Amino acid sequence: GDSVTQMEGPVTLSEEAFLTINCTYTATGYPSLFWYVQYPGEGLQLLLKATKADDKGSNKGFEATYRKETTSFHLEKGSVQVSDSAVYFCALRWSGGSYIPTFGRGTSLIVHP
Amino acid sequence: DAGVIQSPRHEVTEMGQEVTLRCKPISGHNSLFWYRQTMMRGLELLIYFNNNVPIDDSGMPEDRFSAKMPNASFSTLKIQPSEPRDSAVYFCASSPAGDYTEAFFGQGTRLTVV
Numbered sequence: 671g672d673s674v675t676q677m678e679g680p681v682t683l684s685e686e687a688f689l690t691i692n693c694t695y696t697a698t699g700y701p702s703l704f705w706y707v708q709y710p711g712e713g714l715q716l717l718l719k720a721t722k723a724d725d726k727g728s729n730k731g732f733e734a735t736y737r738k739e740t741t742s743f744h745l746e747k748g749s750v751q752v753s754d755s756a757v758y759f760c761a762l763r764w765s766g767g768s769y770i771p772t773f774g775r776g777t778s779l780i781v782h783p
Numbered sequence: 784d785a786g787v788i789q790s791p792r793h794e795v796t797e798m799g800q801e802v803t804l805r806c807k808p809i810s811g812h813n814s815l816f817w818y819r820q821t822m823m824r825g826l827e828l829l830i831y832f833n834n835n836v837p838i839d840d841s842g843m844p845e846d847r848f849s850a851k852m853p854n855a856s857f858s859t860l861k862i863q864p865s866e867p868r869d870s871a872v873y874f875c876a877s878s879p880a881g882d883y884t885e886a887f888f889g890q891g892t893r894l895t896v897v
Contacts, residue, residue: 702883713787713874713888714826721883759826763885770816770839771878771886775825
């Protein structure tokens with residue numbers, strides 16, 4: 671079945687450091703890929719998405735590129751801020767809104783001043 | 784739109800009591816999901832409704848859990864009787880029809896069973 675694997679956290683960085691959170695997926699085909707962010711005490715919210723191979727999703731300085739050859743969707747940011755401290759979830763979903771999203775386990779990011 | 788609305792935000796109950804969690808999805812969304820989040824198990828799908836009909840309830844832990852969606856604007860998740868191991872954050876999410884659509888999450892209900 672489909673699955674999403676994320677690097678284990680926590681990832682601890684200093685402010686202005688470069689961020690990479692790895693995400694790989696297993697699926698027979700080309701689903702849409704998503705990154706969600708969860709701030710403390712809140713629900714998950716969409717950060718960015720990509721719907722086909724080689725697409726790049728971007729938002730708030732975060733980027734991720736859909737790589738079908740490596741079945742990956744790594745999240746990157748050039749300069750993190752303390753306010754980026756949160757849990758990040760990678761997810762996939764097949765086209766057609768009736769399909770259930772598959773989420774990774776989440777990666778906690780802690781950014782120190 | 785106000786987003787997905789869940790109530791209550793926090794619930795503390797004694798073991799053996801019935802607990803009912805409520806969810807109002809975003810208007811016009813036809814898919815609704817209930818998830819449970821714990822440190823040990825991460826985010827788990829409990830049940831999925833499409834057009835108010837339960838499609839996949841394979842994630843419901845046991846018979847103590849039940850979920851209903853009587854109409855397009857309301858869903859409940861009931862636990863009866865509750866147990867301490869049910870303590871978790873429960874999320875409701877909804878999604879519109881169509882391709883490439885994401886799920887929109889509520890703020891969750893933090894359930895503590897003592």
